[in-house]
Amino acid sequence: MNISKQIRLVLILLLAVGLNSCRSASSKAVVVYVSEDQVFSEPILKDFERETGIAVKPVFDTEESKSTGVMNRLIAEKDNPQADVYWANEPVRADALKQRGVSTPYVSPSAEGIPDQFKDPDNYWTGFSARARLLLVNARSPIKPASVTAYTEPSARGRAAIANPLFGTTTDYVAALFTIWGDERAKTFMDEMKKNGVKTTTSNGESADFVAAGQVDFSLVDSDDAVNRKKQGKPVEIVYPDQEPNGLGVLILPNAVALIKGGPHPENGKKLIDYLLSKSTERKLAFADCAQIPLHAGVDTPPEVRRIEDIKPMRVGYADLARKMEEIQPFLKEWTGQ
Amino acid sequence: MDRPVKTETIVLWLCVGVIAIAGLAPIATITIESFQQNGHFSLDYYRELISSARFWPLLGNSVRLALATTAVCGLIGVPAGILFAKSDLPLRFGSMWLLTVPFVLPPYFVALGWARVVARLGPNASDWLFGFGGCVLGLSSVFLPIAMLLTFASASNVDRRLEEAARLVSGWPGVLRQVTLPLSAQGIVFSLVLVFLLAMGELSVPSFLRYPVLPVLSFTQFTASYNFGAATAAAVPLAAIAFTGVFVESAFVRERNYRFRSTGQTLLIPLSRKRSGLAIVVAALCFVVVILPFGTLFADAFSPVAMHQALQRAGASIVRGITYSAVAATILMALGFLLGHAMLCRRRQLRSVNLLTLGLFAIPGSVLSIGLVRFWNTPNTWFIYATPALLILGYTAQYCAVTTRLSVAGLMMIPVSLDEAGRLSGAKWARRFLRISIPLSTRTLLCAWLVAYILCLRDVPIALMTAPPGADPLAARILTLMANGAPPMIASLCLIMAIASLIPLGILALAIPSQSPT
Numbered sequence: 001m002n003i004s005k006q007i008r009l010v011l012i013l014l015l016a017v018g019l020n021s022c023r024s025a026s027s028k029a030v031v032v033y034v035s036e037d038q039v040f041s042e043p044i045l046k047d048f049e050r051e052t053g054i055a056v057k058p059v060f061d062t063e064e065s066k067s068t069g070v071m072n073r074l075i076a077e078k079d080n081p082q083a084d085v086y087w088a089n090e091p092v093r094a095d096a097l098k099q100r101g102v103s104t105p106y107v108s109p110s111a112e113g114i115p116d117q118f119k120d121p122d123n124y125w126t127g128f129s130a131r132a133r134l135l136l137v138n139a140r141s142p143i144k145p146a147s148v149t150a151y152t153e154p155s156a157r158g159r160a161a162i163a164n165p166l167f168g169t170t171t172d173y174v175a176a177l178f179t180i181w182g183d184e185r186a187k188t189f190m191d192e193m194k195k196n197g198v199k200t201t202t203s204n205g206e207s208a209d210f211v212a213a214g215q216v217d218f219s220l221v222d223s224d225d226a227v228n229r230k231k232q233g234k235p236v237e238i239v240y241p242d243q244e245p246n247g248l249g250v251l252i253l254p255n256a257v258a259l260i261k262g263g264p265h266p267e268n269g270k271k272l273i274d275y276l277l278s279k280s281t282e283r284k285l286a287f288a289d290c291a292q293i294p295l296h297a298g299v300d301t302p303p304e305v306r307r308i309e310d311i312k313p314m315r316v317g318y319a320d321l322a323r324k325m326e327e328i329q330p331f332l333k334e335w336t337g338q
Numbered sequence: 339m340d341r342p343v344k345t346e347t348i349v350l351w352l353c354v355g356v357i358a359i360a361g362l363a364p365i366a367t368i369t370i371e372s373f374q375q376n377g378h379f380s381l382d383y384y385r386e387l388i389s390s391a392r393f394w395p396l397l398g399n400s401v402r403l404a405l406a407t408t409a410v411c412g413l414i415g416v417p418a419g420i421l422f423a424k425s426d427l428p429l430r431f432g433s434m435w436l437l438t439v440p441f442v443l444p445p446y447f448v449a450l451g452w453a454r455v456v457a458r459l460g461p462n463a464s465d466w467l468f469g470f471g472g473c474v475l476g477l478s479s480v481f482l483p484i485a486m487l488l489t490f491a492s493a494s495n496v497d498r499r500l501e502e503a504a505r506l507v508s509g510w511p512g513v514l515r516q517v518t519l520p521l522s523a524q525g526i527v528f529s530l531v532l533v534f535l536l537a538m539g540e541l542s543v544p545s546f547l548r549y550p551v552l553p554v555l556s557f558t559q560f561t562a563s564y565n566f567g568a569a570t571a572a573a574v575p576l577a578a579i580a581f582t583g584v585f586v587e588s589a590f591v592r593e594r595n596y597r598f599r600s601t602g603q604t605l606l607i608p609l610s611r612k613r614s615g616l617a618i619v620v621a622a623l624c625f626v627v628v629i630l631p632f633g634t635l636f637a638d639a640f641s642p643v644a645m646h647q648a649l650q651r652a653g654a655s656i657v658r659g660i661t662y663s664a665v666a667a668t669i670l671m672a673l674g675f676l677l678g679h680a681m682l683c684r685r686r687q688l689r690s691v692n693l694l695t696l697g698l699f700a701i702p703g704s705v706l707s708i709g710l711v712r713f714w715n716t717p718n719t720w721f722i723y724a725t726p727a728l729l730i731l732g733y734t735a736q737y738c739a740v741t742t743r744l745s746v747a748g749l750m751m752i753p754v755s756l757d758e759a760g761r762l763s764g765a766k767w768a769r770r771f772l773r774i775s776i777p778l779s780t781r782t783l784l785c786a787w788l789v790a791y792i793l794c795l796r797d798v799p800i801a802l803m804t805a806p807p808g809a810d811p812l813a814a815r816i817l818t819l820m821a822n823g824a825p826p827m828i829a830s831l832c833l834i835m836a837i838a839s840l841i842p843l844g845i846l847a848l849a850i851p852s853q854s855p856t
Binding site: 032033042055056073080 | 391392545546548550566651708711712715716717723724802803805806807808809810815818819823824
């Protein structure tokens, strides 16, 4: 055999081994697309990997970085799915996948004990470890808002902030107002808020920083942003808005996990879902910097994280929210001028 | 009798084939999608786009921002390039490479650095930064090196004998006006077109600094509506402007196709009394563009805890980023050189290939990535889609224009007589290519590789969208860790990224000014 033939043979063997290893390595793996912030989700996935021996191959995305998003990737991959699990940072995205036929139903044994309000009725996704939309108020501010309607009061003129409602959890919140109040009242509220000189920020994190620095008096933010600033010793107070008996309530936005239809490792995907929905994962996420609220009753929480049973939540269906979000896009684009 | 097909023709078409597979086919896939609704031909996405109240203001903002950035880069970068290439300014090479730093890092680094600067200055500075002014500052800092380096390269390659002859009858201002600048015009115009196109397509800085531009519209269609057809339609005006820019540039250089014959030496302008004053101006420029924003950004990066956290979180991503970029750079270098060589042999195809590669360069990375996902995600092509090959294809499509242009510029400096001598002695194209062009182009090849490596390493949209699961490169990982990641850890990651980019920049700096000015 001459040298060139030998080289060719070695190359073919290497290629075969390489391709085979790609295929065989994947059988002890699970591919998860993650919208939850990487700093919080990655340690959980590492723990799963350590405890089960199943290699986790994640694709991360963040709401705050406004990246194009794993959500788009999942939709684009619909005909040939590469992911097994989608870990969404709020149920609306998971519900959008259900609507587009990207996910498939799965009832996890770990989901027992999670209130039905935080699950898809058809089991396409299940919620866990939630954020709440809270008011973060500067401790030195003369304004002490107890309701989201404080945004339209004359005392808040030019002294309040809100993250860009075209993105992230602020879109959810605005869609919730449209769903509960109806279009007319919600539009009036948004317009009055704008007239009152509300500052639009790029993210909830930036809104929280504005409040902490005293650049504004208050802002609607996510509970993790609020708890973070509190932990950093900033002069801020956390207000759970609209808690009176007839009040609007607090919008609770759980993480949501969904099994992808036709994913390459469905069994490993189910194991990961079971793990994510467990009480131990909820406990870890409550004590992490994201300070998320466990949805199982009786899970330990640090003092700054309220238990779900102590909060009056907004009564809104996440599927309705998803539909409303699409519906109000033109209004929001006009409102933001984008 | 049919004429035999020449080797260079086959090579040219093979290279075009690679680009077509890497970029043209994915873009065609989603372009077709933008003309369809519910499976039928429709212009609705385009009608909606043009009738949208936001379209024209956003287009206006984009053009305004791109023109302002191009003007600033031209007004500062071109004189700076001439000054560094032709004068006895002290520490000119050090200053030039220092000013290049913002370009080799992801653009959002500059915006992040300035945001930290203004956070210390107060709300008034913050109001100015978060708007048109801040965007022009950020983008000009990032793209200034393009105008500066291409002017430097063009001016350095002007034959000193021509300048010496002109010097006999004129002072230095006249020589610069009548000889140096006209002979450097091709490179300068190309650099300004490049700055304009990049500024038009740039998303991360305007979105970070909250200045609404047209790419945001396309991006919003992806992020908020998941509407690929509408997003592609929104990107079409950008592509149209890109093609117009390429046409303008081609028309300008058509009659100015010079072949340089560098003597390896450059004439120097003695600055005499102006030396100190200009040195202070350059030092101030370096301080404002580089030292202030990056000094503030990296201020927290050196803590051992932050560095440990950064390495723990992103150690593998660093290796991956460097590996992917190195592989892509090697492909881009080879493809660009082959294409450049074949284009010089077949000048009729020069404009079409230029148009193709520059068009792909100007298309936003997020649009290209969606196209790649749509085109390659089939059960039979998993070996492309589920591996880093997809990412490499994306890099190849997006940055091929740069290595091709660099190769053409380098090849044009090789005297034609050498190739003609080879041809007369009976050497075929491949032999002349291997024995003449490659040995005389080692510096061109090295520069092309390094530039491609830097561009791939700093790329964010393609990395974010096409990296295989569990295998993201560093630029994408920094962005995903930025949300709620501890600022010192992010600063350390930015520093690591900067080091990974600056090492090749250092090599580039050593490779390029190997000709000592006299």
